Each structure stands twice: as C-alpha cells, then as structure tokens.
Amino acid sequence: MTARSPAPGRAARAGARLAQALIDWHGTCGRHDLPWQRQRSPYRVWVSEIMLQQTQVSTVIPYYERFMQRFPDVAALAGAPLDEVLHLWSGLGYYARARNLHRAAIQIRDAHAGRFPSDFVAVAALPGVGRSTAGAILALACGERFPILDGNVRRVLARHFGVEGDPAARDTLARLWDLSDACTPSEQVALYTQAVMDLGATLCTRRNPACERCPLSRSCIARRTGRQHELPVPRRRPERPRRSVFMLAAQRADGAVLLERRPERGIWGGLWCLPEFASAAAAAAYLTRLPGATPPLSPLAHIEHAFTHFDLVITPLLAHCSDPDGAPDPAQHAWYHVSAPGALGLPAPIQRFLQRLASAPTQTQLFE
Numbered sequence: 298m299t300a301r302s303p304a305p306g307r308a309a310r311a312g313a314r315l316a317q318a319l320i321d322w323h324g325t326c327g328r329h330d331l332p333w334q335r336q337r338s339p340y341r342v343w344v345s346e347i348m349l350q351q352t353q354v355s356t357v358i359p360y361y362e363r364f365m366q367r368f369p370d371v372a373a374l375a376g377a378p379l380d381e382v383l384h385l386w387s388g389l390g391y392y393a394r395a396r397n398l399h400r401a402a403i404q405i406r407d408a409h410a411g412r413f414p415s416d417f418v419a420v421a422a423l424p425g426v427g428r429s430t431a432g433a434i435l436a437l438a439c440g441e442r443f444p445i446l447d448g449n450v451r452r453v454l455a456r457h458f459g460v461e462g463d464p465a466a467r468d469t470l471a472r473l474w475d476l477s478d479a480c481t482p483s484e485q486v487a488l489y490t491q492a493v494m495d496l497g498a499t500l501c502t503r504r505n506p507a508c509e510r511c512p513l514s515r516s517c518i519a520r521r522t523g524r525q526h527e528l529p530v531p532r533r534r535p536e537r538p539r540r541s542v543f544m545l546a547a548q549r550a551d552g553a554v555l556l557e558r559r560p561e562r563g564i565w566g567g568l569w570c571l572p573e574f575a576s577a578a579a580a581a582a583y584l585t586r587l588p589g590a591t592p593p594l595s596p597l598a599h600i601e602h603a604f605t606h607f608d609l610v611i612t613p614l615l616a617h618c619s620d621p622d623g624a625p626d627p628a629q630h631a632w633y634h635v636s637a638p639g640a641l642g643l644p645a646p647i648q649r650f651l652q653r654l655a656s657a658p659t660q661t662q663l664f665e
C-alpha cells in the first residue's frame with residue numbers, strides 16, 4: 298500500500314480545519330521532548346509505539362531509555378535472548394508486546410536484511426503491528442501520509458464529530474477510519490500525528506476532558522451538546538470473571554526460590570514465575586518429586602492481579618527445600634534470589650511477592 302490522497306469534499310475540508318488547529322496548538326502546547334522524538338528513526342518510533350500501547354507516557358519513559366541503551370538497533374534486539382528482552386520489560390505488563398517485538402526484530406534481520414521496512418504492508422505484517430501502529434511509525438518517522446486510529450485518536454474523533462455507536466463495531470470503526478483519513482494532511486503529517494495523539498493523551502482524556510483549553514472546542518460536537526462523557530459510546534463489557542490458582546514458593550535455606558519458565562502462550566508467556574497449580578493437592582504432589590523438599594505447604598496471603606479480561610487470585614504455598622540444586626528440569630527451572638536476580642523476566646506481582654518473602658523477618662507477616 299502506498300500513501301493515500303486525502304478524502305474529497307466536505308469531510309476533507311472539516312478534516313483540514315481540524316488538522317491545522319491541532320498543528321498550531323501543538324507548536325505551543327504539544328509534547329516536544331519525549332525520548333523517542335530525539336534521533337527519530339522507524340526503529341525508535343516502533344519501540345515507543347509498542348510500549349505506549351495500554352501504557353502511559355510517564356511509565357514508559359524509564360523503560361524506553363533502558364531498552365534503547367541495551368538494544369540501540371534492530372540487530373541488537375534480534376541478537377538478544379528473549380529472556381533478556383522480557384527482563385527489561387518486567388513490570389511494564391502485556392508481555393506479548395515484548396515477545397512480538399523480539400520476533401519482529403528477528404524477522405526484520407532475516408527477511409529484510411536488517412533494515413526496518415519502509416513499505417506499509419510489510420510494516421503492518423510485523424508481529425504485534427497492525428494498521429494504526431504501522432501508520433504511526435511511517436507518519437512519525439518518515440513523514441508519510443497514513444491515518445492512525447489508536448484509542449486516544451478514536452476518542453478525539455468520536456467526540457469531535459459526534460460519532461455514535463460502539464467504536465469496536467465494524468461500521469463505526471469504518472466511519473472513524475474514514476474520518477481519520479479525512480483529517481490526515483498531506484503536509485506536516487508527522488506534526489499532525491503527534492498533535493492528535495497528544496491531544497487525546499493530555500486534554501481529551503477519558504475522564505474530565507479539558508475542553509476549555511482545547512483547540513477544537515468551537516467545532517466539537519460533544520462539547521457543543523454536553524456529551525463529552527457519553528462519547529465514544531462505552532463498550533458493553535461482560536462481568537469480569539475471577540480465576541483462582543495456587544503457586545508453589547519452594548524456598549532454600551539461603552532464601553532462593555524455585556521459578557519455572559511459563560509456556561509461550563497464555564498469561565505472562567515466557568516469563569519466569571512460581572510453578573502454578575489448579576489445586577493445593579496438585580502442588581503437594583509436585584513437591585514430593587522435588588529433591589530435598591519438605592512438607593507441609595503453608596498458604597500465604599493472596600496475591601491479586603487484574604488482567605484485561607479477568608482477575609487472577611493466587612494463593613502462594615510456602616515450602617522449604619534442603620537440596621541446594623534440586624530442580625525438576627534445569628532448562629525450565631531456576632533458583633532465584635532477589636539479591637542476585639540475573640537477567641530473567643518476572644511478572645511484577647511475583648517480583649513484589651519475592652521481595653516481600655525475602656524481607657519478611659517473620660513468616661507471620663506473610664500471612665497478613
């Protein structure tokens with residue numbers, strides 16, 4: 298796919314006005330000093346766009362800086378072990394993003410001679426990159442005219458143009474893409490793209506949009522009709538299920554705890570975690586096969602973690618292990634000590650639990 302021409306007619310004129318207002322606003326009020334805006338390249342923009350999915354700028358910045366220091370280009374990322382990538386991602390959540398970045402880097406190295414592709418179709422086909430992210434990379438890094446429609450932009454457009462309907466529904470989505478296309482200018486595409494993303498992130502926020510400071514307030518339908526909190530129409534979400542699991546915290550005398558690499562698919566895929574079981578009985582049976590492990594299993598305070606579609610409730614079961622090296626499978630298991638963690642990626646709630654386990658002077662504190 299090549300860069301497209303703007304849509305004709307009234308929509309194009311309204312779009313052009315919106316784009317100009319945003320570009321002017323961005324000159325004085327937009328964000329200009331973000332790390333990925335320096336030495337802009339498709340690689341740097343790509344990494345930032347993936348990190349920014351479902352995560353706020355302030356959270357992303359330190360992760361981005363560390364990631365760029367260790368993986369300054371595609372070759373460095375493709376050549377690194379996945380464990381190291383997940384380690385640098387630990388705490389950022391949505392780990393499929395890190396696995397996809399790594400897979401995509403390998404794909405770029407092997408199928409594109411190590412050069413980030415410049416063709417829209419090739420960019421959009423990279424693991425973890427869809428239409429909007431591909432458009433953002435090419436617009437921001439190369440100034441090519443492609444519309445984008447991430448969550449922030451969807452919200453701005455739905456409010457400004459008064460778009461009704463579930464934004465995830467096919468026809469509403471198609472309308473929003475058309476509007477995004479109509480608003481994307483032929484010139485200053487990078488500036489406009491940054492501006493519309495900034496507006497959604499800083500003023501046209503989900504709750505309490507700052508309409509009085511918004512450069513679009515005069516033409517915004519949601520503002521004129523007082524429907525800022527009704528648009529975009531919220532998605533109907535089914536009730537969140539709760540899933541309960543047990544995790545074994547087998548601890549050696551030196552404080553190290555046995556971790557297991559999780560399968561690639563599923564939650565926390567590829568990360569190192571406490572071995573998980575559906576029941577305490579299954580954990581107890583596993584314990585009998587662990588060299589030097591001694592029952593009983595002591596249940597500790599629950600760990601609760603909210604995923605996008607469900608809540609996970611973990612009951613950690615503490616057991617002691619006298620064998621310093623005993624592990625069922627050395628390729629899939631590792632002894633982990635918080636004071637010498639090594640380059641392993643751990644889910645943030647498990648990392649916090651292990652820190653608490655290491656620092657609790659008495660076991661009673663862990664039951665609270």
Ligand code: SF4
Binds near residue numbers: 501511520
């Ligand atoms: S006027 Fe308010 S609702 Fe409309 S685009 Fe601006 S911030 Fe969003």
